[in-house]
Amino acid sequence: MTFAFEITHKDPDSYARTGRLTTPHGTIETPNFIFCGTKATVKGLSPAQLREAQVDIILSNTYHLMLSPGPDLIAEMGGLHKFMGWSGPMFTDSGGFQIFSLGHGSVADEIKGKANRIRDKSVLKITEEGAEFKSYLDGKRFHLTPEGSIDIQRKLGADLIVQLDECTPFHVDKDYTARSMAMSMRWGDRSLAEWKRQDDGKQRMYGIVQGGVYPDLRKESSEWTRDRDFFATAIGGSLGSSKEQMYEVVAMCSAHIHPSRPVHLLGIGSFIDVFSNVLSGIDTFDCVSPTRIARHGWALVKGAPKERMNIRNAKFVNDGAPIDETCDCHTCKNHSRAYVHHLFRVGEILGMHLLSIHNVATMTRLMRDVRKGIQDGNLKQIRNHWVV
Amino acid sequence: MTFAFEITHKDPDSYARTGRLTTPHGTIETPNFIFCGTKATVKGLSPAQLREAQVDIILSNTYHLMLSPGPDLIAEMGGLHKFMGWSGPMFTDSGGFQIFSLGHGSVADEIKGKANRIRDKSVLKITEEGAEFKSYLDGKRFHLTPEGSIDIQRKLGADLIVQLDECTPFHVDKDYTARSMAMSMRWGDRSLAEWKRQDDGKQRMYGIVQGGVYPDLRKESSEWTRDRDFFATAIGGSLGSSKEQMYEVVAMCSAHIHPSRPVHLLGIGSFIDVFSNVLSGIDTFDCVSPTRIARHGWALVKGAPKERMNIRNAKFVNDGAPIDETCDCHTCKNHSRAYVHHLFRVGEILGMHLLSIHNVATMTRLMRDVRKGIQDGNLKQIRNHWVV
Numbered sequence: 001m002t003f004a005f006e007i008t009h010k011d012p013d014s015y016a017r018t019g020r021l022t023t024p025h026g027t028i029e030t031p032n033f034i035f036c037g038t039k040a041t042v043k044g045l046s047p048a049q050l051r052e053a054q055v056d057i058i059l060s061n062t063y064h065l066m067l068s069p070g071p072d073l074i075a076e077m078g079g080l081h082k083f084m085g086w087s088g089p090m091f092t093d094s095g096g097f098q099i100f101s102l103g104h105g106s107v108a109d110e111i112k113g114k115a116n117r118i119r120d121k122s123v124l125k126i127t128e129e130g131a132e133f134k135s136y137l138d139g140k141r142f143h144l145t146p147e148g149s150i151d152i153q154r155k156l157g158a159d160l161i162v163q164l165d166e167c168t169p170f171h172v173d174k175d176y177t178a179r180s181m182a183m184s185m186r187w188g189d190r191s192l193a194e195w196k197r198q199d200d201g202k203q204r205m206y207g208i209v210q211g212g213v214y215p216d217l218r219k220e221s222s223e224w225t226r227d228r229d230f231f232a233t234a235i236g237g238s239l240g241s242s243k244e245q246m247y248e249v250v251a252m253c254s255a256h257i258h259p260s261r262p263v264h265l266l267g268i269g270s271f272i273d274v275f276s277n278v279l280s281g282i283d284t285f286d287c288v289s290p291t292r293i294a295r296h297g298w299a300l301v302k303g304a305p306k307e308r309m310n311i312r313n314a315k316f317v318n319d320g321a322p323i324d325e326t327c328d329c330h331t332c333k334n335h336s337r338a339y340v341h342h343l344f345r346v347g348e349i350l351g352m353h354l355l356s357i358h359n360v361a362t363m364t365r366l367m368r369d370v371r372k373g374i375q376d377g378n379l380k381q382i383r384n385h386w387v388v
Numbered sequence: 389m390t391f392a393f394e395i396t397h398k399d400p401d402s403y404a405r406t407g408r409l410t411t412p413h414g415t416i417e418t419p420n421f422i423f424c425g426t427k428a429t430v431k432g433l434s435p436a437q438l439r440e441a442q443v444d445i446i447l448s449n450t451y452h453l454m455l456s457p458g459p460d461l462i463a464e465m466g467g468l469h470k471f472m473g474w475s476g477p478m479f480t481d482s483g484g485f486q487i488f489s490l491g492h493g494s495v496a497d498e499i500k501g502k503a504n505r506i507r508d509k510s511v512l513k514i515t516e517e518g519a520e521f522k523s524y525l526d527g528k529r530f531h532l533t534p535e536g537s538i539d540i541q542r543k544l545g546a547d548l549i550v551q552l553d554e555c556t557p558f559h560v561d562k563d564y565t566a567r568s569m570a571m572s573m574r575w576g577d578r579s580l581a582e583w584k585r586q587d588d589g590k591q592r593m594y595g596i597v598q599g600g601v602y603p604d605l606r607k608e609s610s611e612w613t614r615d616r617d618f619f620a621t622a623i624g625g626s627l628g629s630s631k632e633q634m635y636e637v638v639a640m641c642s643a644h645i646h647p648s649r650p651v652h653l654l655g656i657g658s659f660i661d662v663f664s665n666v667l668s669g670i671d672t673f674d675c676v677s678p679t680r681i682a683r684h685g686w687a688l689v690k691g692a693p694k695e696r697m698n699i700r701n702a703k704f705v706n707d708g709a710p711i712d713e714t715c716d717c718h719t720c721k722n723h724s725r726a727y728v729h730h731l732f733r734v735g736e737i738l739g740m741h742l743l744s745i746h747n748v749a750t751m752t753r754l755m756r757d758v759r760k761g762i763q764d765g766n767l768k769q770i771r772n773h774w775v776v
Contacts, residue, residue, distance in 0.1 A: 039731075039734045039736055040730065040731075041731060041738045043736065043737060043738070044738060044741070045738070046722070046738060046741070046742065047722070048718065048722065064734070068733060068734050069705065069726075069730045073726075076706055077706060077708060077724070078708075083724075083726070083730075085722050085723050085727065317461065318461060318464055318465060320465060320466070330434075330436065334434070334435070334436065334473050336465070336471075338461075338465055339428070339471055339473065342427075342428065342457045342471075343427075343428075343429060345456060345457070346427045346452070348427055348431065349432045349737065349740070349741075350431070350433070350434060353737075
């Protein structure tokens with residue numbers, strides 16, 4: 001059995017569930033968190049450190065890797081698993097997300113509703129055929145089609161891959177969203193056809209639900225993914241302008257997507273978002289924030305206000321306690337707040353490193369708690385320990 | 389037995405020897421390499437990673453720590469060992485080296501003969517009392533006296549500490565060198581007196597041999613250290629303008645320093661310098677270069693031209709071999725040249741990290757080989773494997 005998804009427990013009062021997702025590189029328990037290894041590395045951490053932090057699955061970004069070092073080089077080196085030294089399950093995106101970021105500002109902001117209407121036509125051109133864009137590295141022009149994205153993802157060799165879609169920004173109207181969704185469906189069919197043509201049994205594909213904040217479009221797109229031969233479902237596109245709207249948009253999909261396929265929510269991963277969205281049946285999350293905020297001095301802390309603590313705060317200068325007294329990660333077992341504070345204050349790279357370890361370990365611990373909460377039927381109580 | 393130095397083997401044809409240096413935090417085999425943890429961290433590596441790379445002993449810089457976070461804070465946090473999570477033997481310098489760098493440009497360049505005659509009087513004022521300087525962090529004025537240096541080093545709490553000396557630059561004449569040496573002797577006596585006054589059995593002090601490139605001054609300074617109650621000897625000051633002159637200057641001291649005390653050579657640590665200077669009886673070395681050059685993409689490689697390899701070189705783009713096929717460090721066991729090349733090319737911090745691990749592990753391996761070579765009487769053959 002190289003690929004499978006088995007639902008091991010269903011919450012009677014919501015779509016929440018636990019499961020077991022099997023790939024040729026191993027089985028992970030769900031819900032789980034997929035850590036972003038953008039350029040073939042989770043920033044600052046070695047694969048050995050990821051394993052020590054109990055990471056089960058990572059993703060890499062097709063967009064960054066197609067620019068450097070390029071898919072052919074990675075294929076020549078035996079694929080992404082071997083190239084970066086990660087032997088566990090792996091996911092790649094289609095490249096679309098970052099490409100459309102070039103046109104729309106930050107798509108990461110866009111899917112969370114922070115509108116940015118500037119689109120530089122010279123950077124990005126979207127046609128039925130695909131997307132044409134300039135490399136941020138050297139200005140070289142690239143053309144990414146659905147077939148091209150699948151071909152690149154095949155060369156990268158991750159277990160789980162995704163169709164190409166247009167990631168619509170928040171500020172576009174319903175008419176644009178509907179037309180974009182329809183094109184993403186055609187791109188999805190082309191992606192599937194290309195995957196089938198090349199299928200060697202080593203990869204499975206996610207179809208992506210689009211439709212912005214519109215219930216009828218989300219329903220239509222969900223049913224479209226359900227009725228296609230995708231292995232799994234990803235929820236993409238704009239999720240509105242507030243957390244409440246995000247939860248509503250995700251919930252719009254629950255009843256209409258394929259009920260027994262794994263479901264991924266693209267680009268979302270705060271504690272509160274995890275607790276809220278597992279109720280709509282989300283099985284996996286990804287977000288760059290655990291390592292990104294670590295590099296800016298923020299520690300994720302269970303039960304802290306806004307889920308985090310700024311280690312640069314002067315009050316930590318002589319605080320001998322670990323970052324989180326309840327955490328048993330390498331950083332918390334070995335180092336004090338005062339030491340990590342010092343490292344940030346004098347600009348030492350080890351500070352970013354120790355906080356990244358802690359934040360990654362905290363997310364894996366969160367997901368273990370979430371799984372246990374679903375299984376034990378006490379997710380609400382567990383949520384109250386994590387989110388204040 | 390909290391402190392001891394036992395010579396375990398003497399080379400019949402040179403001053404080379406192996407030994408065992410005991411401190412309250414453990415015993416190390418010598419010759420050995422002391423890794424620079426400038427601001428209470430060996431740049432980029434956690435104490436756990438240092439131990440994995442078989443590091444036995446580290447040093448921290450009094451100058452940097454007196455500016456931030458300050459000796460009182462470190463004392464409040466239980467001392468430097470506890471503060472930074474290093475439980476093994478530790479060394480601190482006097483702070484002088486970096487202070488005089490402010491006045492002379494880079495003292496690291498100076499001791500190797502790269503003259504820089506610019507001295508900013510506002511930054512450094514040297515009197516019989518001590519050195520006055522401005523913090524590079526905030527311009528605040530500090531005064532460092534021999535007594536103050538020992539007091540700070542006591543608060544930091546390293547096992548091995550050093551007297552305050554003036555680190556004379558290469559370009560000064562013999563008259564200045566002689567006068568400076570005489571003042572360093574007076575500073576050494578004051579350092580010793582202060583250490584004795586505060587001695588709690590937890591620290592031992594190195595006296596420093598000065599005298600520039602002048603044999604009569606080196607002899608006089610060596611004998612001065614020999615005749616004082618220092619635990620150990622450090623060779624400091626200008627070592628000339630070439631490697632050959634460095635080896636000569638170090639050799640000038642061998643017959644005149646105390647024969648049964650450990651001998652440290654300050655700030656020197658290339659493969660060839662290690663092989664050459666152990667012949668003059670050097671027991672420990674320190675140098676920032678293993679981690680510094682790693683951050684710029686240079687890997688230390690046994691038997692490579694100039695001892696190193698630039699991983700940024702385009703020829704490594706698809707090189708699946710480890711950095712050094714003969715190395716069993718974490719990086720070489722798990723990652724290829726192609727991957728580390730990629731990480732540097734796309735600016736990922738993990739590249740610096742993996743090379744730092746490799747370079748530190750390579751230096752510890754060098755020192756194991758040097759010890760074995762001295763014991764087995766085949767140091768020359770071993771040198772020929774390391775240095776081409």
